[in-house]
Amino acid sequence: MKKLILIALIFSLSAGSIVTAQTKQTQKERFQPIYNITKSTIKSDNYQFVANVIYNDEGRETLDGELNNIQINKSSVSGRLNGFSKDRMILSINEDNSKISVDYNDEKQEVLIDIDAISHKITIEVKPNGNAFLVITKMDGNELNYGGKLVKL
Numbered sequence: 001m002k003k004l005i006l007i008a009l010i011f012s013l014s015a016g017s018i019v020t021a022q023t024k025q026t027q028k029e030r031f032q033p034i035y036n037i038t039k040s041t042i043k044s045d046n047y048q049f050v051a052n053v054i055y056n057d058e059g060r061e062t063l064d065g066e067l068n069n070i071q072i073n074k075s076s077v078s079g080r081l082n083g084f085s086k087d088r089m090i091l092s093i094n095e096d097n098s099k100i101s102v103d104y105n106d107e108k109q110e111v112l113i114d115i116d117a118i119s120h121k122i123t124i125e126v127k128p129n130g131n132a133f134l135v136i137t138k139m140d141g142n143e144l145n146y147g148g149k150l151v152k153l
Contacts, residue, residue, distance in 0.1 A: 028109060031128035035109040038126050041152040042102055042111060045074045048153055049124055049134050051081055051146040061085060065148065070122070070134070073153070075100060077117055081136070083144060091136065091144065093120060126150055 041047045051068040054061050061084055070079035070093060077098045083089030099116040109128035115121070121137040134146040 027128070031109050034130045035106075035128055038111055038130060038150060039104060041150050042113065044152055045072075046153045047072055048079070048151050049132055049146075049148055050151055051134065051148040053147040054082070054084060055145050055147065056084075063146075068146075068148075071153065072100065072113075072115070077115055077122070081144065081146060091138075093117065093122075095119070124150070 048069045048071040050065040051063050052065050054063055063082055068081050070077060075098050076096050078094045080090055080092045095117045101114045103112040111126040113124040119139060123135045124132055126132045130149060132148055132150050136144045
């Protein structure tokens with residue numbers, strides 16, 4: 001009788017772990033709602049990149065997102081981004097006829113936005129968790145790297 005109770009106890013404990021393992025979500029399943037929101041935001045043709053950090057090989061600085069953002073409205077791109085505080089540089093963008101291409105990678109849940117403006121080339125890569133990374137390549141070849149989020153306007 002004791003053996004029967006022991007076998008029943010072991011079976012009930014192992015059955016509980018099997019049920020738990022089956023309900024665990026994959027990373028792709030967890031990030032799917034965020035990816036869907038990102039796609040919806042971009043397809044609205046009226047969104048902005050809000051920069052929270054600027055970084056390069058030498059370091060990083062936190063930025064105020066209220067003051068550091070780029071608005072994208074169809075083919076119009078405008079806004080301003082601060083450079084590193086030591087450089088005291090402010091980059092202003094205001095262009096109406098930019099060529100914007102968007103590549104959705106549903107398998108990796110990533111989005112790549114390329115913006116060819118007259119004075120800059122801007123690339124925004126949005127990861128599955130919603131974090132966005134913006135690279136601005138100026139006409140002289142210098143690059144500025146920013147981290148932040150995409151927000152629907």
